[in-house]
Amino acid sequence: MQQTKRRVIALVDCNSFYVSCERLFRPDLKRAPVVVLSNNDGCIISRSTEAKQAGIKMGEPLFKAKYLIDKYKVKVFSSNYELYGDLSRRVMKVLKNFSPDIEFYSIDEAFLDLTNIQIDNIEAYIKNIREVILRWIGIPVSIGAASTKTLAKVANHVAKKSQKGVEEFISKDQSYVDEVLKTFPVREIWGIGKQLSKFFINNNFHNAFQLKSVDNSWVRKNSSVVVLKTIHELNNICCFPLNFSYTARKNCIVSRSFGEKIIEINDLKEAVVNHCITAAERIRSEGLIVKSVYVFIKTNKFKDGYTSLVKKIDLPIATNNTLELVNVCSKAVDSIYVKGLSYSKAGVLFGELEVKDNYEKNLFSHLNQNLDYLMKVIDDTNVKFGRGTVSVAAARINNNYKMKRSHSSKIDTSFLKFVPIVKTG
């Protein structure tokens, strides 16, 4: 009888990705503690090993980490998503050479299906991937290989802590894997977050090994189907298949916290309109149209009296036209605005997105042809001459809600002046 081939899934994860991107252009910071901040310079979202060792926590607000940053002379960067996106694309392109079956999981992670690739030595193979990425792009990665995504994640954690930077469970005995799982806290398991780990610890499941032998019906009764799948995956049963094809997204959110608190309705409207314009541009560039629009404004969630006001609008005809959408969003602000509150965040969510070409042509669609053309002209102009060259009047910029970004490296890979200079002997 022919045995089914065991799956081989490798998870490639860039180490401290945003920090690594900044370091590419600042080789002097190679061994220095470095952190990268979220939008508005709010929280720490990427840390170098040295910064982790200094005790700086993931997701910590900058002001809370100030003491450690000063003490250890940590270098701080605002985020530069254009740069990270560019380097991400380069890493992914190289990875594709090692397996055409690749799932681009996030900006700094990809799953490679190596099942059908002729490999004699799995560790040597993933080690080579690691070396090529480092040599060609300059980004350090860790790679874990196993028979399921969840186990590949575990292997990747091990890889991150090892000198080799790679770890594989494929050629190892189950007893070896079990020993690893015994040291692996439930909280670290992919899919087990803060709440679930609390629940499992309360029920005396502390590590991945304990969790993988839990009674299935008990899990199903007391938790969700996703958790059950996760547990199957720890037992080498594949429940999360790789997704190789591009699937259109279902939602598009654009939101920002304000640099300074906002009280006036016109300032709120201006922010919402600008987010609406950005979201409309995004969905147009992906060939999507929106059926339901949510507009939300919020006060500071860390203060008493936190208020979140939301308005949902179902559009009679799905669209991606900025002018229509701006109108809808602006009216939505009117309908939810409460005077006297101090707002700290606003945003729009486009839901029920659909691929435009698939959307059934309706009786009125021909009316939009001129507007479609207008949108195309505006988008093309903005690509050519820079964002916001052509916009709608309601989006006047008075900078009231502009983002804080005071530590930016301003690296732009499309400018020659940022190309690093190498001096040879």
Next chain:
DNA sequence: TCTGGGGTCCTAGGACCC
């Protein structure tokens, strides 16, 4: 003083229907 943004999926509960 200062606390990110953008996604997905699941579930509980309400409304409604037969």
Next chain:
DNA sequence: TCTGGGGTCCTAGGACCC
């Protein structure tokens, strides 16, 4: 006295991820 029950659909909110 006794107040069905099951199915579907929708939505808000929660939990998770990076």
